Amino acid sequence: MAVRRRARLSVVPAILAVSPLLRLAALRHSVPSGTASRTGCAACGAPISLTRPWPALGPAARCAGCRARVGPPPGTIELATLAAAVLLVLVGSPVGVLAALAWWLGWTVPAVFVDLAVHRLPDRFTLPAAAGTWLLLGVAVLGEAELGTWLRAVIAGAGLALFFAVSTLLLGRRGFGLGDAKLALSVGALLGWYGWPVLVLGLLLSSGLSALVSVGMLVTRRASWSTHLPFGPFLLLGTVGALLLVTL
Incomplete structure (x- = not known):
């Protein structure tokens, strides 16, 4: 320890x-x-x-x-x-998983600021985040984790990305963006590593935060029903919140 x-x-x-x-x-x-x-x-x-x-x-x-x-x-x-550094100290994970989380944060933090500014998540951030997260979680299997844990993480990442992508094709702007789908590759893997309930928890937190902000902006008349909020920041916060809740 x-x-x-x-x-x-x-x-x-x-x-x-x-x-x-x-x-x-x-x-x-x-x-x-x-x-x-x-x-x-x-x-x-x-x-x-x-x-x-x-x-x-x-x-x-x-x-x-x-x-x-x-x-x-x-x-x-x-x-x-600073918040990312504090998170890495608080999350009680094996070193391999900690490395995957640090890698993911290093790519996702700037991606989220881009999303806030221009409503897009560049492939230059989301794809390396996914590739490195999957690889580092795979390396963690060589330590204390079981192969099944990594396979669940991969399936969770691919499944969540597919769900987001399908919503984009079916709903257009009312669904998730393709950038969100690519970010979901790493988000799903990190959450899925800890189990399916954690994946659901992360999605609920992300969606709940998005809904609260949307309602707040509507009430204060800072947005209308047609306003599109970037979902990347909520994915980041929901993922971090779920990891803190299950690891502390």
């Missing part, structure tokens, strides 16, 4: 250190589908990378040239990264 706890704690500095990279990823891909990735400040054109200008990738999220706000709101990526 002490070894596992030290392993979890060792992940925290690494997670916190990648927050500028996550901010850069969200900044570059928060553009409409079919549009080239953003490489500079929209106001003055100053290039933005991991080395220049630095302020754009820090918590202030301001261009070093014109001081315009760049990318996700100030402090949000950093707060999400």
Whole structure:
């Protein structure tokens, strides 16, 4: 148990250190589908990378040239990264599963910020998230888990993705998006690893949170019945909530 706890704690500095990279990823891909990735400040054109200008990738999220706000709101990526680090410490899972969760968070956090900004989940985030999660969960089987646990995770991921994709084909904008279906490949695998009831719990939490936000926006007249909310953030929150409930 002490070894596992030290392993979890060792992940925290690494997670916190990648927050500028996550901010850069969200900044570059928060553009409409079919549009080239953003490489500079929209106001003055100053290039933005991991080395220049630095302020754009820090918590202030301001261009070093014109001081315009760049990318996700100030402090949000950093707060999400800190929450991810806390989650990894709290979840009492084997190291292999912990690695899969850390990998998934590293791709899903920036994807969710892109979804919030432009209502799309890029393949560049969702597909590596799924591939790495499935692979790392498979590696976990070499440790303490059984092969059946991994097979259930794979079936859960594929099944949830298929369900989301079918809803898109049948319902159009009223259903889930194809980006949600691709994110479901990893979401379903993580939740399915812990059992079918956990998968159902995660979906209920995601849908419930989405419904509550929708009702709140309708009541406050910040949205209409035709308003489309991105579902990626709710999938992230529902997955995290379900994992916390079953592992703490």
